[in-house]
Amino acid sequence: MIIDCHGHYTTSPAQLTDYRNAQIAHFEDPSKPEAIFAEISDDEIRESIEGNQLKVLQDRGADMTIFSPRAVAMGHHIGDEKMSKIWTRRCNDLIHRVTTMFPDNFIGVCQLPQSPGVAIENSIEELERCINELGFVGCNLNPDASGGMWTGMPMTDKSWYPFYEKMIELDVPAMIHVSGSCNPNFHPTGAHYINGDTSVFMQLIQGDLFKDFPDLRLVIPHGGGAVPYHWGRYRGLADMMKKPLLTEHVMKNVFFDTCVYHQPGIDLLFEVIDIENILFASEMFGAVKGIDPETGQYFDDTKRYIDALEIPDAHKNKVFEENIRRVYPRLDSALKARGK
Amino acid sequence: MIIDCHGHYTTSPAQLTDYRNAQIAHFEDPSKPEAIFAEISDDEIRESIEGNQLKVLQDRGADMTIFSPRAVAMGHHIGDEKMSKIWTRRCNDLIHRVTTMFPDNFIGVCQLPQSPGVAIENSIEELERCINELGFVGCNLNPDASGGMWTGMPMTDKSWYPFYEKMIELDVPAMIHVSGSCNPNFHPTGAHYINGDTSVFMQLIQGDLFKDFPDLRLVIPHGGGAVPYHWGRYRGLADMMKKPLLTEHVMKNVFFDTCVYHQPGIDLLFEVIDIENILFASEMFGAVKGIDPETGQYFDDTKRYIDALEIPDAHKNKVFEENIRRVYPRLDSALKARGK
Numbered sequence: 001m002i003i004d005c006h007g008h009y010t011t012s013p014a015q016l017t018d019y020r021n022a023q024i025a026h027f028e029d030p031s032k033p034e035a036i037f038a039e040i041s042d043d044e045i046r047e048s049i050e051g052n053q054l055k056v057l058q059d060r061g062a063d064m065t066i067f068s069p070r071a072v073a074m075g076h077h078i079g080d081e082k083m084s085k086i087w088t089r090r091c092n093d094l095i096h097r098v099t100t101m102f103p104d105n106f107i108g109v110c111q112l113p114q115s116p117g118v119a120i121e122n123s124i125e126e127l128e129r130c131i132n133e134l135g136f137v138g139c140n141l142n143p144d145a146s147g148g149m150w151t152g153m154p155m156t157d158k159s160w161y162p163f164y165e166k167m168i169e170l171d172v173p174a175m176i177h178v179s180g181s182c183n184p185n186f187h188p189t190g191a192h193y194i195n196g197d198t199s200v201f202m203q204l205i206q207g208d209l210f211k212d213f214p215d216l217r218l219v220i221p222h223g224g225g226a227v228p229y230h231w232g233r234y235r236g237l238a239d240m241m242k243k244p245l246l247t248e249h250v251m252k253n254v255f256f257d258t259c260v261y262h263q264p265g266i267d268l269l270f271e272v273i274d275i276e277n278i279l280f281a282s283e284m285f286g287a288v289k290g291i292d293p294e295t296g297q298y299f300d301d302t303k304r305y306i307d308a309l310e311i312p313d314a315h316k317n318k319v320f321e322e323n324i325r326r327v328y329p330r331l332d333s334a335l336k337a338r339g340k
Numbered sequence: 341m342i343i344d345c346h347g348h349y350t351t352s353p354a355q356l357t358d359y360r361n362a363q364i365a366h367f368e369d370p371s372k373p374e375a376i377f378a379e380i381s382d383d384e385i386r387e388s389i390e391g392n393q394l395k396v397l398q399d400r401g402a403d404m405t406i407f408s409p410r411a412v413a414m415g416h417h418i419g420d421e422k423m424s425k426i427w428t429r430r431c432n433d434l435i436h437r438v439t440t441m442f443p444d445n446f447i448g449v450c451q452l453p454q455s456p457g458v459a460i461e462n463s464i465e466e467l468e469r470c471i472n473e474l475g476f477v478g479c480n481l482n483p484d485a486s487g488g489m490w491t492g493m494p495m496t497d498k499s500w501y502p503f504y505e506k507m508i509e510l511d512v513p514a515m516i517h518v519s520g521s522c523n524p525n526f527h528p529t530g531a532h533y534i535n536g537d538t539s540v541f542m543q544l545i546q547g548d549l550f551k552d553f554p555d556l557r558l559v560i561p562h563g564g565g566a567v568p569y570h571w572g573r574y575r576g577l578a579d580m581m582k583k584p585l586l587t588e589h590v591m592k593n594v595f596f597d598t599c600v601y602h603q604p605g606i607d608l609l610f611e612v613i614d615i616e617n618i619l620f621a622s623e624m625f626g627a628v629k630g631i632d633p634e635t636g637q638y639f640d641d642t643k644r645y646i647d648a649l650e651i652p653d654a655h656k657n658k659v660f661e662e663n664i665r666r667v668y669p670r671l672d673s674a675l676k677a678r679g680k
Contacts (some may be wrong), residue, residue, distance in 0.1 A: 016451045024587065035355065039540075043623070056389070060659075061580060062352060073444055108474070136563025143525075144525070148490070149489075149490075150488070150523055150526070152491075152525070153524065153525075154524055154525050172598055184441055184493065184494055185483075185484070185490045185492070185493075185494050185539055185543065186490070186537075186539055186542075187542045187543070187545075187577075189573075189577065190542035190545065190546075190577050191535075191539040191542040191543075191573065192539055192568060193537055194566045194573075195531075195535040195538060196637075198531055198534050198535060198566065199525055199526055199531040199535060202527045202530035202531040203527075203531075205530065206527055206530075207526075208519070219518060222570070222573075223569065225566055226538065226565055226566030226569060228569060228601065229563065229568060229569035229605050229608060230534060230562070230563070230600060230601070230605060231602050231604070232600070232601030232605060232606065232632060232639050233529075233530070233534075233562075233600075233601045233602075233627060233628055233639070235602075235634075235639075236627075236628030236630050236632065236639040236640075237527075237529065237530050237602055237627065237628060239630045240628065240635075242461030242630060253494070260464075260569065260570060260572070260573075261570070261573045261576055262571050262572025262575075262612070264608050264611045264612050265569050265571065265572060265608070267568060267608075268569060268604050268607075268608045270606045272366030272602070272604050274665045281408070287576075287577065288572070288573055288580065289571065289580060290576050290579045290580055292572060292575065292576065293579075294575075299572050299573070299576040300576075315430075319627075324606075332594065
């Protein structure tokens with residue numbers, strides 16, 4: 001089967017955005033009414049999925065998406081912790097409804113109620129709720145809750161450790177995924193996303209996180225940011241820092257997805273990164289929704305680029321399914337329980 | 341001839357660093373003595389160059405380096421404007437001594453006395469001095485004088501325009517080059533450099549800078565940051581923003597250097613970026629100084645990767661010389677004046 005490990009609910013019914021806008025308005029000006037969440041019907045959810053993610057997933061020949069709330073809308077930098085908690089629960093609950101209605105095609109990954117300056121421990125409760133009660137299989141962990149101001153600490157800092165301990169206890173990976181940017185220097189999907197990926201990878205080279213957490217698994221999306229293109233630079237920097245080879249130091253625990261929206265980029269990714277570390281993903285519908293005039297195909301139809309690779313089918317199977325089931329063992333268990 | 345468009349004086353005699361350390365110490369604690377610059381002899385400069393950049397340049401079969409002060413040490417975020425001005429003049433004057441002693445092998449590009457929150461107009465005087473009096477051919481322009489805090493405005497903001505006007509009047513390009521990082525999230529050469537390149541390219545997509553300045557030329561170093569690897573993403577984002585094709589919108593004015601330290605990265609760069617937009621560079625000795633255990637060659641010997649490309653010699657000549665002479669017309673004039 002073919003699993004897309006990186007999809008967000010970017011097509012959720014308008015009530016969700018209306019609620020968020022009202023929530024922000026009330027936070028900024030408490031004289032404005034408190035946000036009220038207008039109920040979303042099953043039919044509305046069905047419509048938002050069947051005509052969009054599900055249709056395109058199937059059109060492109062894939063089977064399942066690991067599904068999470070819209071990343072750019074997580075907005076951890078907006079408001080305060082209380083607001084982030086309420087918003088996060090709303091978003092995760094909606095993902096849960098999708099996964100309950102379409103159990104064969106969607107399985108959940110949760111947003112976390114992060115907030116600038118707030119200890120990551122405070123996100124553990126929602127992680128446990130989503131994993132233990134809602135059947136989710138992982139989380140999106142924002143390395144920069146400040147939304148492009150980067151006021152927090154690197155992900156190797158011990159302040160993150162309680163969360164990693166819980167991830168290992170629950171046996172779930174995190175996708176390292178920033179949200180929107182309030183820094184005018186950083187376009188969200190064109191700069192902040194890619195910078196976040198690149199910066200965290202370099203933090204992992206500088207640190208020794210996986211010596212402390214040999215079982216921790218982190219997915220760096222968007223093809224690993226700039227890393228595969230500059231793989232020589234990163235190998236060389238690790239060497240200058242007297243770190244072990246990256247294959248030992250980082251790549252037993254870090255995985256890159258395939259959200260790279262052209263054939264030459266995918267070619268490079270598969271040339272320099274070990275096949276065990278690559279997970280199929282498209283982030284459909286995400287940053288780039290259009291059709292590439294050079295190919296006549298959707299930019300984000302990444303399966304097409306992988307299909308075109310001249311590599312053994314066994315390697316493609318790893319990327320499309322086996323690696324993902326290994327990195328997300330709760331997904332593997334859920335599939336096995338259904339005889340898949 | 342073969343011109344390396346990106347080299348920094350990373351091997352300058354110790355007096356320069358000693359001076360800088362004393363300058364910073366005095367700024368932080370004015371009770372400490374004012375920094376005194378211990379003279380550097382011609383012999384010391386000769387030794388610092390002949391055994392290092394010049395030797396390796398020639399060993400690798402190149403002829404000339406466009407040479408500028410050490411980028412990570414520009415440190416615009418340290419101290420105040422006055423301190424930045426004094427430090428910048430020292431650094432540029434030292435480059436001038438190198439280019440005077442080795443006119444066939446080194447030509448200057450200047451550091452600018454930027455400082456957070458200080459108008460870029462204040463850097464015009466030093467630009468003019470370096471171009472008109474010291475014979476330099478370009479400048480390094482820091483898109484983030486705050487050193488990883490990114491507190492300034494995007495490079496498309498009108499506050500940058502007076503400087504662009506002066507660049508055009510002087511007919512010099514700028515290399516967009518950040519300096520050190522005081523943000524613990526961003527390793528300087530492993531994250532901040534690459535993020536800076538990526539972020540500015542995206543700013544250029546968002547804006548319409550080259551409509552206002554059709555003659556402005558910007559060099560984005562380190563192979564264009566993450567951009568070539570994500571070329572589909574950037575083409576797609578431009579399309580979603582209803583911008584012209586990148587070839588029209590940005591790439592008449594923007595050039596990527598070849599500081600990409602492995603063969604697959606260089607292969608990708610040449611596959612997706614037009615040959616007219618690629619400038620040879622190695623940033624030797626820069627971020628990555630070691631030998632790649634996979635090849636037995638220095639990571640930053642980028643000429644070797646280009647030599648290995650199966651492209652016409654005429655294309656290699658463009659990258660090694662012609663494009664650089666076109667982008668740096670004052671270099672071209674200086675070479676022609678010497679019959680080259």
